Amino acid sequence: MHRAASRLAASARASLPTARPPLIPRLAHRSLAGTATQQEATPASLLTTEHAVAETEGEAVTRIDSLLKLTDRLSRQSKNAALPLNLRAQGLYEKDAPAQPVAVDEGEELVPLPQTRRMGDSFVQLDLPFSKDASLREQYVGGISKVRMGRLMEDFDSLAGAAAYRYVLPDGVDIATAQKYGFYLVTAAVDRMDLLRPLQNADGSIPDLRLSGHVSYTTSSSLEVFLRMATIPSSPSEESSTILIGRFAMACRSAKGGKHRVPELLVDGPEEQAMWSMGRDMREGKKKRSSASLNKTPPTEEEAAMLHDLFLQKPELYDRKASTPSNIIFMSDTRITSANLMHPAERNVHNKIFGGFLMRLAYETAYSTACLFSRSPVTFVSLDELQFAQPVEIGSLLLLDSKVTFSPMQGEHHSFHVSVEAATCDLYTGEKVVTNVFHYTFSSERPLSRHVVPRTYRQAMQWLDAQRRRRIGIDVRQTYTKAL
Numbered sequence: 001m002h003r004a005a006s007r008l009a010a011s012a013r014a015s016l017p018t019a020r021p022p023l024i025p026r027l028a029h030r031s032l033a034g035t036a037t038q039q040e041a042t043p044a045s046l047l048t049t050e051h052a053v054a055e056t057e058g059e060a061v062t063r064i065d066s067l068l069k070l071t072d073r074l075s076r077q078s079k080n081a082a083l084p085l086n087l088r089a090q091g092l093y094e095k096d097a098p099a100q101p102v103a104v105d106e107g108e109e110l111v112p113l114p115q116t117r118r119m120g121d122s123f124v125q126l127d128l129p130f131s132k133d134a135s136l137r138e139q140y141v142g143g144i145s146k147v148r149m150g151r152l153m154e155d156f157d158s159l160a161g162a163a164a165y166r167y168v169l170p171d172g173v174d175i176a177t178a179q180k181y182g183f184y185l186v187t188a189a190v191d192r193m194d195l196l197r198p199l200q201n202a203d204g205s206i207p208d209l210r211l212s213g214h215v216s217y218t219t220s221s222s223l224e225v226f227l228r229m230a231t232i233p234s235s236p237s238e239e240s241s242t243i244l245i246g247r248f249a250m251a252c253r254s255a256k257g258g259k260h261r262v263p264e265l266l267v268d269g270p271e272e273q274a275m276w277s278m279g280r281d282m283r284e285g286k287k288k289r290s291s292a293s294l295n296k297t298p299p300t301e302e303e304a305a306m307l308h309d310l311f312l313q314k315p316e317l318y319d320r321k322a323s324t325p326s327n328i329i330f331m332s333d334t335r336i337t338s339a340n341l342m343h344p345a346e347r348n349v350h351n352k353i354f355g356g357f358l359m360r361l362a363y364e365t366a367y368s369t370a371c372l373f374s375r376s377p378v379t380f381v382s383l384d385e386l387q388f389a390q391p392v393e394i395g396s397l398l399l400l401d402s403k404v405t406f407s408p409m410q411g412e413h414h415s416f417h418v419s420v421e422a423a424t425c426d427l428y429t430g431e432k433v434v435t436n437v438f439h440y441t442f443s444s445e446r447p448l449s450r451h452v453v454p455r456t457y458r459q460a461m462q463w464l465d466a467q468r469r470r471r472i473g474i475d476v477r478q479t480y481t482k483a484l
Helices: 051-077 133-138 148-166 176-179 268-292 301-313 355-374 457-483
Strands: 116-118 124-128 181-197 211-217 222-231 242-254 264-266 328-330 336-341 378-383 396-404 414-426 430-450 452-453
Touching: 051 211, 051 268, 124 148, 133 211, 148 176, 148 181, 148 211, 148 222, 148 242, 148 378, 176 181, 176 396, 176 414, 181 222, 181 328, 211 242, 211 264, 222 268, 301 457, 328 396, 355 378, 355 396, 355 430, 378 457, 396 452, 414 457, 430 457
Parallel strands: 116 264, 328 452
Antiparallel strands: 124 211, 181 242, 181 378, 211 222, 222 242, 336 396, 378 430, 396 414, 414 430
């Protein structure tokens, strides 16, 4: 859930293929030494993926790149697109506040909600001029001189909420008055976030950044918001450079219960038509991925073969009396857990915990897990599909359980996958509810020879699922690089 008004206004296998290389190298004690430019040695066939899905995602990124000029055009044309850095919620927190429209004063006439909108009507942007604002650098630069990606994710969620409210509300109407119209918007999902280029300059400095977003696709009661992070050109002749792109899915709900209609999106010109078509295709792709999830279907033949290979080649790994090779680490041994009390200061306009705040906490936990696993600095690569299944209540205890769920099993590698399960716990009953699972891909600055292996069947399914997600993220980045 966003805080637009709070922060920004924000079965069995059939047969084994012949000559299959071993999943785990024969040399158990491999040195970490190697060149920083060395590529991962894992054959593509061993990174079992849904190739069609990966190709679709990569193709989408290429199309997005060709459409980024649309974002620049909307930026030039939109009026009052700039948003303040931080706006706190107004009013007091009320426990169990009723979800109902705010009473309209007698004589107050509400401007009718629009029936149709254009992409430019929802355009918003947020500038972060780090070169000119030392206090801003202090807020966004972490202790190891890297930009706090979790803080940026928090801003992205607020930005997506602001764009969605601007789309649904009449022009000039403040987001804070949305309750008078009897509806509210929530972040239903983060479809993807991909870092396409290094966030910092070659000399280690941090460029001035511009975060922007606009509605790119709608259904009768939901919206997709396309988000972009780019450099701010230092002169009119200089072009901005795209650093990150993301897609947020927003749902519109009636305060009386059920869905609330959103304005129809009018598409203007080939660029907007292409952007709209991409949103439709991505929505259909998400449905297909959901139906093929390991929570609903068994592993593929190749995936089952991989798990069987793992057991055949290293059966001693599963003998608790045998010592574990130094380059092997069990998934459960990479775990980091944290517990945080949820306070009203981090609420959204619906008296729930702001989704962007949860994204920041989860990212920072995942980042810590990644650094401890790699024993070196790491870089964020992507955030895979994230569903906000349950709201997080104020006063609850948020439990985060993070672990490395996949790394390539052969040779040296750079990238790996980290999953963070978020659950809430009632302090007085002890009841726990899983709210969502975050999936990240990270890349280590130096080659790694540590390999993560599952110990239980559930972990084996997480291992395979992370493999699929990680490969898609890497393919997206490589496709973008080739397209430039």
